[in-house]
Amino acid sequence: MIRVGIVGGTGYTGVELLRLLVNHPQVEVAVITSRAEEGVAVADLYPSLRGHLDLAFSVPDVDALAACDAVFFATPHGVAQAMMPSLIERGVRVIDLSADFRIQDIAVWEKWYAQAHACPELVPQAVYGLPEVYREQIKTAQLVACPGCYPTATQLGFLPLLENNLVDASDLIANAASGASGAGRQAKVDNLLTEVSDSFKAYACGGHRHLPEIEQGLRAAQPAGATEAKLTFVPHLLPMIRGIHATLYANLTDKSVDLQALFEERYANEPFVDVLPAGSHPQTRTVKSSNMCRLSVFNPQDSDKVVVLSVIDNLTKGASGQAVQNLNIMFGFEETAGLDQVALLP
Amino acid sequence: MIRVGIVGGTGYTGVELLRLLVNHPQVEVAVITSRAEEGVAVADLYPSLRGHLDLAFSVPDVDALAACDAVFFATPHGVAQAMMPSLIERGVRVIDLSADFRIQDIAVWEKWYAQAHACPELVPQAVYGLPEVYREQIKTAQLVACPGCYPTATQLGFLPLLENNLVDASDLIANAASGASGAGRQAKVDNLLTEVSDSFKAYACGGHRHLPEIEQGLRAAQPAGATEAKLTFVPHLLPMIRGIHATLYANLTDKSVDLQALFEERYANEPFVDVLPAGSHPQTRTVKSSNMCRLSVFNPQDSDKVVVLSVIDNLTKGASGQAVQNLNIMFGFEETAGLDQVALLP
């Protein structure tokens, strides 16, 4: 049994962490912080937790957090980097769900997040928390930077193609769509039901912060000498709460490959990646509330084009579920501990 | 570890049973039947179960079912009553999610379901599977008739008032609303997204089959000599998948009672009934995917009127979750086994 803390527990990734952790056999949630809700019982803010958790929000306190075996940051970007040195120094293992330590190139991070990085010295030791690529490094990491939601769905879809250099990496497209929970629990007119429901739109077509993160991940997966991966990324907003669907396009450079076999083999031993039978189309509802990523691969009209479909729950595999998966790896627990929920369907 | 069978596993209560049972620590799903889908892997029909269940639908077979410790019926009305005698005779314990054995008065059943009852002789021994009232009888029952979804939400809301004879029982109103999954997985124009979403309506205002079931349950809860409970019941259809919300109205005959305390005391030891703090309004999303019923009680403007708000997930506490709760009671398992999921919020 380990004791964990959560910094910034009032948002959707916070409550999702709690949903998963309160039934985790080896974890006790010891601390959950929020300045705005100090003293409020978590179950008063999120009645879904009534009967499952008897804990109140407290003001972030380094001593209380340092007394935990692991600390999750479920905060907006900028917060984790400010508190990180004091926790790292005291030996706490940290899993950061925010964007603060995902990008290794500080200049790139600062450009896309439009602020100075408060803690560049710790970035090099941050391990990118995509277990399907970095499982070994995660085992011993002290600081894990959990991938973003779009980056998770997109990288898992492209990886088999890029690792084997089977496509023209200079012209990749990710057409992705997310449920509204991706925007978080913030009071903005743009996120009202009356504005978002019963409609669909692209956004950030000129450039989204997840683009550099995805490109970094894709490039790291390429063999030496391959043309550097370059992505066009267009996110869209779905009129629903949970779910990400990525439709990925690339041009095959080698048409002889058996795409279905390639994908099945790549993920044969992955507990949270499921390659669907040939011809199937994954639906986001088949992963709702689950940590699974489901994938399909197509070669339409026998052309040069390969189309990969990838679905995750943005709050689970796209955030808090993956964070728990990382925790399990870091502490030597069963990788699926606390993550065995069947997707909620219908 | 017991072996269970499910008759009629292709519908929504069937897949919901599977969602709960595949993670139940003391249950193995051994048989699942469907004539239409014989030989099809369950996970092919419901991809949410991929990786959780390796079982195919089979044609209903009494021998195979009789080899189970318990059998669930997740069938339309009329099916369970036809197969019941052969299973009961062979000692199998049966949990029927359909309406076949809920109503003790055969004439009433036959009137509302517009057909002859095929097995009236077993009706008297059927125990009504509402644990909050019949827990003791359920422990030893061979045949449990699980309550309907509306009846569960409505009875749990009215029980404290009727058991204590605090309202005019001759004038009760249940204004209830259900998600579309209550109509099942049937190909009907009326249930298309294009017909049901983005709209709201009452239905069956002239009389719904759950009315006699609710009245039977309410009357059974009344003390001797009380005026017989009589209900006006108007169901409505919500543009969403899961959830029932019942708004209950009655006229207080004794205004001195502390309603909040009454409800809290009645359900103090119930693992799946949660009385919210005074002034709270339960939301269906706080019970989505969970077996919990959440209740609030109001006395608006200090009038004679009492208003009770009651929410459940119609597929969980309103059907398959309650069925598993009954199984746990029948077999002496922890009552919450397999039912500890936190509601999916957001």
Add this chain to the structure above:
Amino acid sequence: MIRVGIVGGTGYTGVELLRLLVNHPQVEVAVITSRAEEGVAVADLYPSLRGHLDLAFSVPDVDALAACDAVFFATPHGVAQAMMPSLIERGVRVIDLSADFRIQDIAVWEKWYAQAHACPELVPQAVYGLPEVYREQIKTAQLVACPGCYPTATQLGFLPLLENNLVDASDLIANAASGASGAGRQAKVDNLLTEVSDSFKAYACGGHRHLPEIEQGLRAAQPAGATEAKLTFVPHLLPMIRGIHATLYANLTDKSVDLQALFEERYANEPFVDVLPAGSHPQTRTVKSSNMCRLSVFNPQDSDKVVVLSVIDNLTKGASGQAVQNLNIMFGFEETAGLDQVALLP
């Protein structure tokens, strides 16, 4: 052709007024005000109006408004009452969509709206803008107070019963549900898609501001000597944008009446009230975007209970459409001018 102004045009009742007025054959929208969006083209805020309206928001200015033949207030409560004297004095005819002039008893208004009324002297001359009751007075009114959304649906449903003293007026129930646009276009966490969609709840069960407005209207409809109407009102929030559904309950004091005929006769000449055939259930989608109210009346199980179902679009007949209907009556236009849209179905 008359010139109209709209004060507070950035909210949902504002844009709904524009949707209707830009195609009104006898109206030109000359002024639309907003302090926050001064100088912004209306079609930039609401792209649905691109190509239909070439007008920018301006700061409220009494001279500009006084140059209009009619002025609509589509503002939060408190705004209209502050500006009203200067406009009334200059002879402008005003249609107020807010709650400022709906309630004749100033003390009641001040209690429910928790502030002092800034302009009590004009309240007596305000005509309540429910054309089905006050058409004659509206024709010559200078100040029309448009009914709220719940009050419109509720009063139209109860009127035939109360006007003819056919029910026990002391025990009326209105169980109503509204789409989320009823909460307006305000940045609040409670109104986010992630909080409101895929869920259902009651709210304000202890008392809603529309209660005194409804009771005032119902009482005014009763014949002399009748027991004063008293209502229990429970509003609910629907996971959709538009539509109100009211389910009304009362106890018949005279069971001999032909309810269907009563309702059909009451509304035979009303262009915007449609009594459905006996046995039908109105759906909110049959009035979406239209100014129609559709009604059904039931007498379930031949009991003493009468159940009336009433649907409107909360932004149209419940707000802006009714405002235009009032304008038409006030200026002698065809009552249906600008209001002939067919509901958007599917």
Add this chain to the structure above:
Amino acid sequence: MIRVGIVGGTGYTGVELLRLLVNHPQVEVAVITSRAEEGVAVADLYPSLRGHLDLAFSVPDVDALAACDAVFFATPHGVAQAMMPSLIERGVRVIDLSADFRIQDIAVWEKWYAQAHACPELVPQAVYGLPEVYREQIKTAQLVACPGCYPTATQLGFLPLLENNLVDASDLIANAASGASGAGRQAKVDNLLTEVSDSFKAYACGGHRHLPEIEQGLRAAQPAGATEAKLTFVPHLLPMIRGIHATLYANLTDKSVDLQALFEERYANEPFVDVLPAGSHPQTRTVKSSNMCRLSVFNPQDSDKVVVLSVIDNLTKGASGQAVQNLNIMFGFEETAGLDQVALLP
């Protein structure tokens, strides 16, 4: 005033035609056919039309249809081609909303629709009803084949680029998403609210029937000598009723062009195509219930990639609205007659 008939009026394109035509100043709907609903009042099937239309469905009868000035086919594919010769011969002008006459190459049609074409001899005279390209031919056409919904959104987005040969036409991608009304009003499990809502998926990734129609249209728009347009088309299903959003990708061969100006000039005189200001993202809700197509064009990160966003209401500009637009052109009416509705927002 012309008299029109509608064959197959029970589906969603049928009721959408009626919504538009009952308020068309120069059109009287004289006949509406349905074998299944013969004798049923249209307003009984679609209560939204109560008070707007007093007409009953009749069995299709050539004489009755031939007495109309124009006949719309709102039927599944295969129906129009069977009845077409008798109507064409008698001089009726026909607007076919189905796929029967959209594709000029009979072999292609027969391959994708998997049946023999019953009337290949009339295909050459059919004019493709996309007014933005074929307005002149439509004026005098006797038979107009209305474009499909995806083809309308996709072609309007690609046209400016292809007509001017600015992109590599051999590698076009259309990633499109449609509301569920695109699947029609058919009783299928796959279209139930419980299956489709709260989820998102791609479908027909291996090949959709609209692909050859789109490619035919794109190729017709190319200048002589250009590389033949080749499209990868992946449709997706949105959890909502109305709306199509197409996200189009191509590689620029000439980066010097001013894309915003190109699009604005191309559509400057089109009443139903609206090019949004640079940097805007069109939302489907800004065209809901309207005949408008709204477009945006992007050049992300100043790369070679051009991204076009295109939204329509699939039942209006994607079907019935465009059909009325064609009728207006054919009969010399104002092109916008009956089509001046403002989109329903919110």
